[in-house]
Amino acid sequence: MASRVSLKTKGKGGKGSKGSDEKSAARCLKEWSTWAMKKAKVVTHYGFIPLVIIIGMNSEPKPQLYQLLSPV
Amino acid sequence: MAGLVHPATTTIPAEASKTAHTKAEEKTDYMNLPCPIPFEELQREALMSLKPETFEGLRFDFTKGLNQKFSLSHSASMGPTEIPSQSAETIKIPTAHYEFGANFIDPNLMLIGRVLTDGRLNARVKWDLTDNLTVKANAQLTNEPHMSHGMFNFDYKGKDYRSQFQMGNGALFGASYIQSVTPHLFLGGEVFWAGQHRKSGLGYAARYETDKMVAAGQVASTGMVALSYVQKVSEKVSLASDFMYNYITKDVTSSAGYDYILRQCRLRGKIDSNGCTTAYLEERLNMGLNFILSAEIDHRKKDYKFGFGLTVG
Numbered sequence: 001m002a003s004r005v006s007l008k009t010k011g012k013g014g015k016g017s018k019g020s021d022e023k024s025a026a027r028c029l030k031e032w033s034t035w036a037m038k039k040a041k042v043v044t045h046y047g048f049i050p051l052v053i054i055i056g057m058n059s060e061p062k063p064q065l066y067q068l069l070s071p072v
Numbered sequence: 073m074a075g076l077v078h079p080a081t082t083t084i085p086a087e088a089s090k091t092a093h094t095k096a097e098e099k100t101d102y103m104n105l106p107c108p109i110p111f112e113e114l115q116r117e118a119l120m121s122l123k124p125e126t127f128e129g130l131r132f133d134f135t136k137g138l139n140q141k142f143s144l145s146h147s148a149s150m151g152p153t154e155i156p157s158q159s160a161e162t163i164k165i166p167t168a169h170y171e172f173g174a175n176f177i178d179p180n181l182m183l184i185g186r187v188l189t190d191g192r193l194n195a196r197v198k199w200d201l202t203d204n205l206t207v208k209a210n211a212q213l214t215n216e217p218h219m220s221h222g223m224f225n226f227d228y229k230g231k232d233y234r235s236q237f238q239m240g241n242g243a244l245f246g247a248s249y250i251q252s253v254t255p256h257l258f259l260g261g262e263v264f265w266a267g268q269h270r271k272s273g274l275g276y277a278a279r280y281e282t283d284k285m286v287a288a289g290q291v292a293s294t295g296m297v298a299l300s301y302v303q304k305v306s307e308k309v310s311l312a313s314d315f316m317y318n319y320i321t322k323d324v325t326s327s328a329g330y331d332y333i334l335r336q337c338r339l340r341g342k343i344d345s346n347g348c349t350t351a352y353l354e355e356r357l358n359m360g361l362n363f364i365l366s367a368e369i370d371h372r373k374k375d376y377k378f379g380f381g382l383t384v385g
Contacts (some may be wrong), residue, residue: 037241041220045213048195049185052174056142058174063138071136 105232105252111260112236113287114250116279118300121312121331124340124352126366128152132383143385145173145186153380163374191215204229243267256282262292295320308333312342347372360385 057063109116129151137143149171152164173186182198191329197209206229211222223240238246244267250260258279265272275292289299295318302312313328329342329350337355344350366379 041213041222044195044211045191045193048193049172049187052176052183052185053144055156055183056138056174056176058142059139059178061139063142067136067138068144071134 094231100255102254105255107229107232108234108250108252108258108260108279110227110236111248111250111262111277114258114279114290115258115298115300117286117310118288118312118314121302121310121340122300122314122327122329122342124350124366125236126350126352126377127379128368128377129379131364131379133381133383135383135385137385141176141178141179143175145171145175145385147171147173149381153302160373162373229301238264250277273301284340297308346370 053068057065057068090381117185125147127217131147131149131151133145133147135143135145135187148169150168152240153167154162155166157163165379170189171186173184175185176183180200182196184196186194188194191214193211193213195209195211195213197207199207201207206225206227208225208227209223210225211220213220213222214337221241223238223244226237228235232252233250236247237360238244238248240246244264246262246264248260248262250258252258258281260277260279262275262277263273271294273293275290275296277288279286281287284304286302287300290299291297297315297317297319299315300312301314303312304310310331310333311329312331316325317323326345327342329340332339337353339351339353341351342349348368348370350368351366355363355365357363362383364379364381364383366377366381368375368377370376
């Protein structure tokens, strides 16, 4: 994913900007996309199961809260 | 193409299908071919019959439905787990797992999440944006760095073809396409590019199916050749055989097996050219209560795996 993003920026920024600006823009974007991927991984890791439970508890017919915990 | 299609069949399709069944020879309508099955499920009959999910030790699964669409699952398993070792001997250490899962299954949206006690998350999402376009995502996330995997698939289903585009972490890209050529024959191909390992590959696949049998073959530039044949002998019995050959490493594996689907149970067994025999029995004891027995005997490596379990719900 990161290498694909950096190829895109090199193509777009090649026209007007100087060589050094181009390289730092590509590197910035790569760092930011890596940072975003890392945060997205943490969010998914902790939040996916709660998300499924929230979506499920709000679907029709609405189940009761005790049904989440009781084995019956 | 126009010369092959009889003009009457395109204007009155319902009557044409009835008369086509009664006549001995059928005129194939090349404009109305069936939609093929997805590319990754090309060999699914052989896979279902020959590769049951064998396990070792005790397994207990409890699925509790809260409503039609939402259910929670609790799964406990105890048994020896194989760890990869350098020597030829298999090393097993006893482990116990508890896995909690939440499933939300809607006609348009499917969310399945499973989390283990060591923090590993297995998530699957399938979202039908429109009738023809589907987005799928699959992720295995762990707490260890650099061991997590994620993959996105975009599927487009056309009238008689299916295409798929895949993106995964580690700059993994893939695309596949499968087309119906006749009502019984489906041909397809795939390409993939793995950025991290700097590898690319190309593959072709073909599948021929009738009511009684399915024959499928796949060839890939990574060296894999996989052929399979499944014959449905009767309503309850299918026999399957499989041949896998790697033309780069010259590895050959062949297996043959059976699949009995009876009223109260499903019994699958297979024997391999590596000297491995497998059997898997799922018996329905009562409504919602299933008893599972699994056995895998590897005579060459002297590795014996026996498992038993119970599935509730």
